[in-house]
Amino acid sequence: MKPSNEISRQRRLFHSKRYGIGLLFMLPWLIGFCVFVAVPIGWSIFMSLHKVSVVPGGFKYERFGLKNFKDAFVVDNVFPIELITYFQQMLLMVPIIVIFALLISLMLNQRFPGRFIFRAIFFLPVIFATGQVLSELFAQGAGEIPFLEQYNLQPMVEKYVGLQFATTVMDVLGRVVLILWYSGVQILIFIAGFQTISPSVYEAVRIDGASPWDSFWKITLPASVPFISLNVLYTIIDLFTFPLNPVLQHIRANMFKIDTGYGYASALAWIYFGFVFALIAVVLWLFGRSMKSRGKRS
Amino acid sequence: MNATRVIIRKFGGQAKAIFWSRAVQRIKVFVLGRNVSDGLLAKLILYLLLSIVAYLYVQPILYMISTALKPLSDLLDPTVKWIPRVVTWENFQTAVKGIKYPEALQNTAIIAISCSVVQVLICAMTGYALAKLAVPFKGLITALVILTFLIPPQIIIIPLYVIYSKLSLLNTLFVFLIPAIFGQGLKSALFILIFRQFFKSQPLSLEEAAKLDGASTARLFFGIMLPLARSACLVVFLFSFIWYWNMYYEPSWFLTDNFTPLSIRLDRLEDVLNPSLLGQRNTIDNPATESSKMAAAFLIILPPILVFMFLQRWFVTGIERTGIVE
Numbered sequence: 001m002k003p004s005n006e007i008s009r010q011r012r013l014f015h016s017k018r019y020g021i022g023l024l025f026m027l028p029w030l031i032g033f034c035v036f037v038a039v040p041i042g043w044s045i046f047m048s049l050h051k052v053s054v055v056p057g058g059f060k061y062e063r064f065g066l067k068n069f070k071d072a073f074v075v076d077n078v079f080p081i082e083l084i085t086y087f088q089q090m091l092l093m094v095p096i097i098v099i100f101a102l103l104i105s106l107m108l109n110q111r112f113p114g115r116f117i118f119r120a121i122f123f124l125p126v127i128f129a130t131g132q133v134l135s136e137l138f139a140q141g142a143g144e145i146p147f148l149e150q151y152n153l154q155p156m157v158e159k160y161v162g163l164q165f166a167t168t169v170m171d172v173l174g175r176v177v178l179i180l181w182y183s184g185v186q187i188l189i190f191i192a193g194f195q196t197i198s199p200s201v202y203e204a205v206r207i208d209g210a211s212p213w214d215s216f217w218k219i220t221l222p223a224s225v226p227f228i229s230l231n232v233l234y235t236i237i238d239l240f241t242f243p244l245n246p247v248l249q250h251i252r253a254n255m256f257k258i259d260t261g262y263g264y265a266s267a268l269a270w271i272y273f274g275f276v277f278a279l280i281a282v283v284l285w286l287f288g289r290s291m292k293s294r295g296k297r298s
Numbered sequence: 299m300n301a302t303r304v305i306i307r308k309f310g311g312q313a314k315a316i317f318w319s320r321a322v323q324r325i326k327v328f329v330l331g332r333n334v335s336d337g338l339l340a341k342l343i344l345y346l347l348l349s350i351v352a353y354l355y356v357q358p359i360l361y362m363i364s365t366a367l368k369p370l371s372d373l374l375d376p377t378v379k380w381i382p383r384v385v386t387w388e389n390f391q392t393a394v395k396g397i398k399y400p401e402a403l404q405n406t407a408i409i410a411i412s413c414s415v416v417q418v419l420i421c422a423m424t425g426y427a428l429a430k431l432a433v434p435f436k437g438l439i440t441a442l443v444i445l446t447f448l449i450p451p452q453i454i455i456i457p458l459y460v461i462y463s464k465l466s467l468l469n470t471l472f473v474f475l476i477p478a479i480f481g482q483g484l485k486s487a488l489f490i491l492i493f494r495q496f497f498k499s500q501p502l503s504l505e506e507a508a509k510l511d512g513a514s515t516a517r518l519f520f521g522i523m524l525p526l527a528r529s530a531c532l533v534v535f536l537f538s539f540i541w542y543w544n545m546y547y548e549p550s551w552f553l554t555d556n557f558t559p560l561s562i563r564l565d566r567l568e569d570v571l572n573p574s575l576l577g578q579r580n581t582i583d584n585p586a587t588e589s590s591k592m593a594a595a596f597l598i599i600l601p602p603i604l605v606f607m608f609l610q611r612w613f614v615t616g617i618e619r620t621g622i623v624e
Contacts, residue, residue: 018432021515025427026439028420029490032480037446040454040461047456104351107344120610121352124359127540127602133564133595137358180354241450248452255456262456269453277448 048266059262068267079268082246087275088168093179094235096172098228101183105190106220125184134181182238186231193227194220229287233280240276247272359599366390366593373589393594396570397563403601406559408471410542413478417489417538418531420481425493426519430505440494447487451547459551469555474542484541484548489534496530497523529616536606536613543602560598567594 023030048068050061072079108119157173158166172179197220205215239245251272255265360380365373366389368382375383393399427433428440459468467473477483481490500523508518524531546561553562571587606613 015432019434022427022431022433025423025431025515025519026433028479029424029443029481030439032477032482033442033446035461036458036477036480036482037449037454040457041449043457043460044453104348107348110344112341112344118348118352120607121355123606123610123613124355126537127599127606133544133561133599134358137362137595177354180351237448241452248450251452266453266456269450273448273450273453280448 044266045270047263048270050263052261052263053258054261061263064263068264069271071264072268072271076268079247079250082250083272083275085168086245086247087279088165089172090236090239090279092168092172093239094232097179097183097235098186098231100179101186101190101231102224102228104183105187105194106216108187108191109194122187123184125181126188127184182235185238186235189231189234190224190227193224197223225287225291229283229291232283232287236276236280236283240272362592362596365589366393366596368589370586370589389589389593390597392571392590393567393597396567396590397560397594397597399594399597402558402560402563405557406543406561407601409474409559410539412471413474413483413542414535414538416475416478417483417486418535420479420483421486421489421534422493422524422527422531423519424481425490425495426497426523428490429494429497430500431515443487443490446482447485447491455548455551462552468552469557471557473552474548484538484545489538492534493527493530496527500526529612532609532612533616536609539605540602564591564594564598567591 047061049064049066051064051068053060053062104122108115108122157169201219202215205219210218242248247268251265251268254260254268255262364380364382367385367387368378369384369386369388372378372382372384424443428436428443433439462468462473465476467476474483478486504522505518508522513521543559544561545559546565549559549562550565553559567590568587571590
């Protein structure tokens with residue numbers, strides 16, 4: 001009886017020691033999460049259910065229930081429209097960014113003289129695509145290509161895409177340069193991803209007589225599905241925390257209005273987050289399914 | 299004799315056809331190549347496309363430099379597009395004075411370097427714990443790490459502001475350093491996931507050997523694992539450095555006093571140069587300050603570009619070797 005007791009005691013000690021070390025390593029993050037993430041999130045949800053007004057020495061809360069959330073759709077006549085427009089644009093921009101990054105990284109992955117210079121240039125967006133500098137540049141109109149006006153594309157787009165989507169498409173086309181600038185990290189991820197495909201596979205299919213075209217569709221593309229999904233997620237998050245997007249600007253404007261205030265702004269932010277979260281969930285589910293079906297086949 | 303003539307007559311056409319098809323083949327290989335990238339044609343197309351896109355990337359920077367060097371008369375003259383008639387350094391002087399460059403540079407550098415170093419260390423520890431150590435509710439914690447990546451800063455910025463002001467951290471370096479110490483710096487979650495991925499790919503036998511030799515977990519981590527993760531550390535450090543250098547949204551809330559980084563000062567440059575237009579600057583595109591603004595912008599991106607140029611090679615190979623994306 002006694003020895004087994006002793007053993008179980010020792011085992012418990014051993015386990016608690018193991019967990020203790022793990023927890024010790026995690027401790028900074030856990031504290032930080034509680035203080036700087038969990039509390040603010042809870043507070044923000046609490047605010048979204050109230051009307052918050054600033055009084056000297058703190059906030060005054062007035063119970064509102066779900067009224068803020070209802071108001072966002074019923075009373076506010078800017079928010080729903082902006083939300084929908086931005087989502088339409090995002091649905092168009094995400095594939096464009098990812099496909100563009102894929103093409104560029106495929107090209108950069110080839111061996112050719114002068115590759116280093118090109119790679120250096122293509123890392124430029126990583127350096128300052130996030131910054132104030134770039135928005136300053138775009139405010140000055142530095143990065144615009146005037147092809148939309150030059151070639152008078154508006155009627156053509158209206159003819160082929162249909163009137164209701166034409167404005168979205170035109171907006172996206174107008175931001176082509178911005179799209180290019182937002183694909184820096186994605187290009188990096190793809191280039192890193194291509195290094196994981198072993199070159200012997202390409203050699204093997206070439207001996208079997210596959211053309212480069214085939215080897216792209218049969219090897220490179222399937223092998224980079226995980227990186228594509230990673231990039232899609234990254235792009236969505238990047239675009240939706242982009243501080244210049246109209247929805248966030250609307251939220252920010254509402255923060256400082258007296259009749260709406262922080263409570264309403266938090267409610268708007270949570271609605272926005274809910275939509276994006278749903279989008280991310282759908283993307284994850286789609287990619288998860290495609291990966292699973294690929295696993296079954298092979 | 300007769301027989302050979304018969305043979306030549308019989309098979310000559312065929313030999314010629316073989317010869318021609320060989321020649322065509324050779325030209326085809328030369329132009330199209332065996333691989334996608336070997337042929338002449340493919341190379342030309344590759345260079346053409348890459349050059350176009352590279353031009354689009356470099357063009358804003360060239361515009362920035364050229365505008366910064368233009369005097370006002372050249373800026374207003376529509377015939378002067380890229381190369382100014384007179385090169386002037388005046389704009390740089392105005393910009394340096396307007397954003398108080400040495401002071402702002404120091405602020406930004408202190409924030410970026412200290413926070414990045416701390417972030418590398420803390421994210422490496424957290425990532426290591428998630429990859430290799432026994433932690434209760436590991437799955438849940440990993441999910442929470444991803445959640446912190448997804449939450450946009452705009453949602454929690456006001457509560458954070460209140461918390462920081464209660465802790466009286468506002469307008470000091472610690473408003474960024476303390477969250478970084480507790481693993482909640484700028485995009486920490488991404489870095490934690492990078493480190494987790496890296497440590498996961500390390501073989502188990504390494505730890506077992508160290509454990510058998512009597513190394514403690516702390517010793518194992520700082521003595522073996524962290525040096526092994528050099529390339530991952532470099533990648534994380536550079537990303538973190540650049541994001542801290544460029545951040546605008548957070549300091550626009552938390553650093554409003556004297557201790558401001560470069561990005562905020564660039565934003566305020568217009569007000570500094572033209573106090574009379576205060577408050578309506580969004581409606582006016584003022585050509586008089588455009589050159590100085592571009593000069594300031596150039597001064598801001600210069601240090602990261604220099605850092606990047608020095609570390610470029612290690613950065614690229616580091617990214618390829620870390621297995622960030624496996």
